[in-house]
Amino acid sequence: MKNKSSGVASAALVGRFAPSPTGPLHFGSMVAALGSCLSVRARGGRWLLRIEDVDAPRSVPGAADGILRTLEAYGFAWDGEVIWQTRRTAAYQAAFARLEAAGMLFGCACTRREMADSSLARDGTRRYPGTCRAGLPVGREARAWRLRVPAGGVRFEDGVQGLIEEDVAADVGDFVLLRADGLFAYQLAVVVDDAEAGVSEVVRGADLLDSTARQIVVQRLLGYPTPAYAHLPVATNAAGEKLSKQTLARSIENQEPAGVLVDALDFLGQGPPGGLAESGLAAVWQWALANWSMQRVPRQRLAPASAYG
CATH class of the missing domain: 3.40.50.620 (HUPs)
Known part of the structure; x- marks a missing residue:
C-alpha cells in the first residue's frame, strides 16, 4: 500500500x-x-x-x-x-557484520535465569554484568551476541524532555544485538532503518526514551548521523x-x-x-x-x- x-x-x-x-x-x-x-x-x-x-x-x-x-x-x-x-534482514546482517569485523561484538551464553540477580537498569531491564565479555565460560556456547559498549557517556538535547545524559556502559552494560532465537534486536534494526531512510527527526513516546542512548551508541559505531529526538x-x-x-x-x-x-x-x-x-x-x-x-x-x-x- x-x-x-x-x-x-x-x-x-x-x-x-x-x-x-x-x-x-x-x-x-x-x-x-x-x-x-x-x-x-x-x-x-x-x-x-x-x-x-x-x-x-x-x-x-x-x-x-x-x-x-x-x-x-x-x-x-x-x-x-x-x-x-x-523484509530488511540483509541490511541488519550487513550492519552486524561491520560491528563484528570491528571487534565490537561478543558471544554470550548467559540465560535470563542466570542474570536474575543482576542490578536493574533504569528502564527495568537487567544490567549485563559482563560475564562473557572476555570469552565464553568453558563448555558453554553463545546463545546471543552482545555489543561491546565503549566507555563514556551519551548526552543529547531532547525536544520535549530536555537534556538527557546516560553512561550506557555503566547503567546498562553490553546489550544484545542478535537474540538467542536468531532475530536481530530492536536496538540494531531501528538504527539501521532510520539511517538508511534518511530520518533526521525521531518523535515518539517517552516510554522509548531509555532506548535512545543505546541507539546513539550504535549509530556512532556504525558511522551514522544521530537524528534529533523528541519524546512525547x-x-x-x-x-x-x-x-x-x-x-x-x-x-x-x-x-x-x-x-x-x-x-x-x-x-x-x-x-x-x-x-x-x-x-x-x-x-x-x-x-x-x-x-x-x-x-x-x-x-x-x-x-x-x-x-x-
Missing part, C-alpha cells in the same frame, strides 16, 4: 512513525503518530511509515493491515512505500498504566476520527478550539498543521487519557 502526501516537502527533514503490529492502534499510538507527523509536515518535511515487525513472535496476524486502514481513515498520508522490518508524554489509563495491548487499551479503529485527533491535540498541549471536531476531519488537519508547536508539548501528562483506557 502506498499513500503519497501533497505539497512541497523539504528533502532534509524526514520523520517517521513506526508502530509494532501487536494489536490495533489505541489512543497512545495516535498521540505518537500525530506528533511525529505534524512535527515534520508543519515544516514541509517528509513523513515515513515503518511497520516494526522485527520481533516476529509478538506480531499479531492482521494487525499491520488494521494499522494501515486506521491511519488512512484518520487522514494520515505518508511518503513512499511502507517499510517492513521483516505517554498516555495512561485511570490506574496510571501506559495505554497498551497489555493494559487493554481501547482500539480507536471504529471511533470518530476527528474527535480522537482533537483529543490527541489537546493531550499534546496544542489547545485546539472548542467545536473543532464538529468542523470535520479536513478542518482538524488544517488547524493542526497551521498551529503545531513542539514547545507547547508537556513533558508529561498529569491527567490520564482515561476515556481511551
Whole structure:
C-alpha cells in the first residue's frame, strides 16, 4: 500500500512513525503518530511509515493491515512505500557484520535465569554484568551476541524532555544485538532503518526514551548521523498504566476520527478550539498543521487519557 502526501516537502527533514503490529492502534499510538507527523509536515518535511515487525513472535496476524486502514481513515498520508522490518534482514546482517569485523561484538551464553540477580537498569531491564565479555565460560556456547559498549557517556538535547545524559556502559552494560532465537534486536534494526531512510527527526513516546542512548551508541559505531529526538508524554489509563495491548487499551479503529485527533491535540498541549471536531476531519488537519508547536508539548501528562483506557 502506498499513500503519497501533497505539497512541497523539504528533502532534509524526514520523520517517521513506526508502530509494532501487536494489536490495533489505541489512543497512545495516535498521540505518537500525530506528533511525529505534524512535527515534520508543519515544516514541509517528509513523513515515513515503518511497520516494526522485527520481533516476529509478538506480531499479531492482521494487525499491520488494521494499522494501515486506521491511519488512512484518520487522514494520515505518508511518503513512499511502507517499510517492513521483516523484509530488511540483509541490511541488519550487513550492519552486524561491520560491528563484528570491528571487534565490537561478543558471544554470550548467559540465560535470563542466570542474570536474575543482576542490578536493574533504569528502564527495568537487567544490567549485563559482563560475564562473557572476555570469552565464553568453558563448555558453554553463545546463545546471543552482545555489543561491546565503549566507555563514556551519551548526552543529547531532547525536544520535549530536555537534556538527557546516560553512561550506557555503566547503567546498562553490553546489550544484545542478535537474540538467542536468531532475530536481530530492536536496538540494531531501528538504527539501521532510520539511517538508511534518511530520518533526521525521531518523535515518539517517552516510554522509548531509555532506548535512545543505546541507539546513539550504535549509530556512532556504525558511522551514522544521530537524528534529533523528541519524546512525547505517554498516555495512561485511570490506574496510571501506559495505554497498551497489555493494559487493554481501547482500539480507536471504529471511533470518530476527528474527535480522537482533537483529543490527541489537546493531550499534546496544542489547545485546539472548542467545536473543532464538529468542523470535520479536513478542518482538524488544517488547524493542526497551521498551529503545531513542539514547545507547547508537556513533558508529561498529569491527567490520564482515561476515556481511551
